[in-house]
Amino acid sequence: MAVDAPYSLYYWPSLPGRGEFVRLVLEQAGAPYDDVARRPKEDGGGSGAVMAQLSAPGGLRPLAPPVLVHGTVRLAQMPNICAWLAARHGLVPDQEDARAEAMQLQLTLADLVAEAHDTHHPVVKGDYYEVQKSEARRYAKQFVEQRLPKFLRYFEAVLQANAEGQGRHLLGSSLTYVDLSMNQVLHGLEYAFPRAFARVVGELPGLVALREHVDGLPRISAYRASPRYLPFNESGIFRRYPELDAVDDDGPAA
Amino acid sequence: MAVDAPYSLYYWPSLPGRGEFVRLVLEQAGAPYDDVARRPKEDGGGSGAVMAQLSAPGGLRPLAPPVLVHGTVRLAQMPNICAWLAARHGLVPDQEDARAEAMQLQLTLADLVAEAHDTHHPVVKGDYYEVQKSEARRYAKQFVEQRLPKFLRYFEAVLQANAEGQGRHLLGSSLTYVDLSMNQVLHGLEYAFPRAFARVVGELPGLVALREHVDGLPRISAYRASPRYLPFNESGIFRRYPELDAVDDDGPAA
Numbered sequence: 001m002a003v004d005a006p007y008s009l010y011y012w013p014s015l016p017g018r019g020e021f022v023r024l025v026l027e028q029a030g031a032p033y034d035d036v037a038r039r040p041k042e043d044g045g046g047s048g049a050v051m052a053q054l055s056a057p058g059g060l061r062p063l064a065p066p067v068l069v070h071g072t073v074r075l076a077q078m079p080n081i082c083a084w085l086a087a088r089h090g091l092v093p094d095q096e097d098a099r100a101e102a103m104q105l106q107l108t109l110a111d112l113v114a115e116a117h118d119t120h121h122p123v124v125k126g127d128y129y130e131v132q133k134s135e136a137r138r139y140a141k142q143f144v145e146q147r148l149p150k151f152l153r154y155f156e157a158v159l160q161a162n163a164e165g166q167g168r169h170l171l172g173s174s175l176t177y178v179d180l181s182m183n184q185v186l187h188g189l190e191y192a193f194p195r196a197f198a199r200v201v202g203e204l205p206g207l208v209a210l211r212e213h214v215d216g217l218p219r220i221s222a223y224r225a226s227p228r229y230l231p232f233n234e235s236g237i238f239r240r241y242p243e244l245d246a247v248d249d250d251g252p253a254a
Numbered sequence: 255m256a257v258d259a260p261y262s263l264y265y266w267p268s269l270p271g272r273g274e275f276v277r278l279v280l281e282q283a284g285a286p287y288d289d290v291a292r293r294p295k296e297d298g299g300g301s302g303a304v305m306a307q308l309s310a311p312g313g314l315r316p317l318a319p320p321v322l323v324h325g326t327v328r329l330a331q332m333p334n335i336c337a338w339l340a341a342r343h344g345l346v347p348d349q350e351d352a353r354a355e356a357m358q359l360q361l362t363l364a365d366l367v368a369e370a371h372d373t374h375h376p377v378v379k380g381d382y383y384e385v386q387k388s389e390a391r392r393y394a395k396q397f398v399e400q401r402l403p404k405f406l407r408y409f410e411a412v413l414q415a416n417a418e419g420q421g422r423h424l425l426g427s428s429l430t431y432v433d434l435s436m437n438q439v440l441h442g443l444e445y446a447f448p449r450a451f452a453r454v455v456g457e458l459p460g461l462v463a464l465r466e467h468v469d470g471l472p473r474i475s476a477y478r479a480s481p482r483y484l485p486f487n488e489s490g491i492f493r494r495y496p497e498l499d500a501v502d503d504d505g506p507a508a
Contacts, residue, residue, distance in 0.1 A: 060355045060358060060359075060412065060425075061408070061411060061412055061415065062358070063362050063404075063405070063408045073351050073354075075354055075355070075358055076358050076362075077357065077358045077361040077362065079361065080354055080357045080358050080361055083354075083357075084350075084354045087350070096338075096341070097327050100327075100329055100334055100337075100338045101314045101329070103331065103334045103337075104314060104316070104329055104330050104331045104334050105314075107331040107333065107334055107361075108317050108330075108331065114368070118372075122376055122377050122389070122393070123376050123377070123389055123392045123393040123396070124392065124393075124396050125396065125401070126396065126400060127396075132392075135376070135377055135389050135392070138377045138378065138386075138389070139376070139377040139378075142377070142378050142379065142380065142381075146380060147379070150317075151317070154315070154317045157315060158314065158315055161315065171314075
């Protein structure tokens, strides 16, 4: 029971998905929150709580979860919720230009997350992976061979160019919500595409240091050891389907 | 020649694409800008100017255009650039919560733009439409039957729920960058998917009023009559491929 919490999060209860990026900010902020759909059904939880939130009156209507409610504020879109929370809890610098830089990186991470999702849903978003497996193989081939390495090399270059970052922060000299999200993306990509990830990880010493640093934050490690944490699974964005992780060990496949 | 302009925009010179959303904010703001890649090649223009900007040192490196440069500020990601410019030029309210609401809508518009793009590039982003036409037909079928109406009905509902909006603004009582972007998306969808758009437009009186209002803004109409304006074409995001606009006149196709 956390009904007195200042924040209510609405997200599908059976997968980490885009909700997990919001949870990591809330957990690192030490902000109590009510993860509404994770409550027992008899206590208002379940997917129905998410559906009801999408059509509820009051405030700006969201099109899709995650949705964060705080008093009269009702926000959607993962990067937007993360940025808004981070500004309230010291997880992004105060300066407007620095915040725009953080948002630039967060939106680029969101693009990578969307592409990782589309590997298993390339052509029909509202239907199962099983009805689009051949298209998924074609999408995933360019994802693991070209897009995944391109994005990760980009973030590594950003981290290496950040002279203040102690080799472990993407922006500035201290932890931001972008680091928390990067950590989750790195875990998700390694879970879903272990072979493709292994092929590029040697080029990413900065991102590996970032991931280890975030993993070791006391609040994050306590959260991930708690029953609040939802592990990756094959209903989420990052799914381990070996047929979509088919990289050629000698280089790009023909 | 606009080399003394305070803003430099870098975007592919032959298509409106995501750069156009930035241009509309700059034009409505009356802010002089140097559309660098649109200069003659002998004066530093062309796609090479965009490529050079992506790998240039200084500031936060962008992964993809559009890129906006203003002094030491160098920003990427279309919604982020639009929001940053709008805050400087009175095209979004000052309050932090209102700005987050604007960003929520802009990111939802960006999702719609990405899906419109993916109708012709569903499985191989780095290759031509012609090599993925069968997948494109399948993607486009769910887009025109389900996703396009879902997004547009959502934005119509947001506009209708905005009691201050005089029936023509998505947020608050005056023009924001989100209205400018919505105008462009409506034109783009009608250009690319005239049959699918015609089937739903009767349900969208508020969005039609928004579009007419923005079309009639003196700076926007002057811009679109100027040589600075790039019309839609089949190199951009919104492409008129009739085979991707195949709606059944009697309702959703089987």
